[in-house]
Amino acid sequence: MDANRWDPRRGLTASRGKRDSMYEGDDLGPKAYPVRANDGEATSAHKRLMAVYPGSFDPVTRGHLDIATRAAHLVDTLIVAVYAVPHKTLTFTTAERVELWRDAIREASLTNVEVESYEGLTTEYARSVGAQAIVRGLRAVSDFEVEFQQALMYRNLAPEIETLMIVTSLNHLFLSSSLLKEVARLGGDLNGLVTSSVASALRAKFPG
Numbered sequence: 001m002d003a004n005r006w007d008p009r010r011g012l013t014a015s016r017g018k019r020d021s022m023y024e025g026d027d028l029g030p031k032a033y034p035v036r037a038n039d040g041e042a043t044s045a046h047k048r049l050m051a052v053y054p055g056s057f058d059p060v061t062r063g064h065l066d067i068a069t070r071a072a073h074l075v076d077t078l079i080v081a082v083y084a085v086p087h088k089t090l091t092f093t094t095a096e097r098v099e100l101w102r103d104a105i106r107e108a109s110l111t112n113v114e115v116e117s118y119e120g121l122t123t124e125y126a127r128s129v130g131a132q133a134i135v136r137g138l139r140a141v142s143d144f145e146v147e148f149q150q151a152l153m154y155r156n157l158a159p160e161i162e163t164l165m166i167v168t169s170l171n172h173l174f175l176s177s178s179l180l181k182e183v184a185r186l187g188g189d190l191n192g193l194v195t196s197s198v199a200s201a202l203r204a205k206f207p208g
């Protein structure tokens with residue numbers, strides 16, 4: 001007989017003797033939770049999860065930091081990957097963008113987050129560090145279009161890597177690095193939007 005069988009009343013049951021017998025006299029109908037055929041394995045070796053959070057981060061905002069913090073709760077190791085040469089006019093050098101992220105991570109006391117810079121394909125970089133997932137953040141519908149397309153391309157290039165999209169917190173909905181720089185250039189208040197290191201770095205770039 002098959003080790004596992006589908007019972008329309010009970011769902012998937014595993015015929016493995018004693019363990020399953022607790023469901024045997026149960027007359028409450030189908031289970032919302034099927035008996036797992038690999039119950040034993042589920043409690044064995046925990047696979048270590050690593051994800052990469054790539055972006056240009058020019059500079060890191062509290063919106064980025066929020067996404068990294070939440071992703072860091074899901075995985076064992078998160079690598080914030082600062083894209084060295086994006087198709088964008090950058091305000092901060094790669095070294096500055098990396099350093100500002102490191103300050104942000106120290107400030108948030110994130111112990112399982114590392115920061116590196118990379119060039120070339122994000123999927124190749126993710127593979128090279130052994131990551132199983134790429135994290136991206138979603139704000140508005142406009143982000144969704146771009147991120148959706150990007151995620152499909154990641155999947156095409158590296159089907160073994162999943163893209164995890166994390167929805168922004170409401171207070172970061174309108175926060176972007178470019179808007180931030182515009183506010184800084186015009187001498188606006190950046191309180192609550194960036195870390196103190198980023199605020200000073202922006203003041204130095206835009207002395208007004």
Ligand code: ADP
Nearest residue numbers: 054055056057063064136137138168172175176
């Ligand atoms: P890109 O990687 O496209 O150059 P960024 O470096 O600004 O863009 O952002 C990196 C990632 O963080 C992207 O997935 C972006 O959608 C996301 N992100 C940016 N700002 C926020 C925010 N305020 N809340 C949530 N996610 C954000």
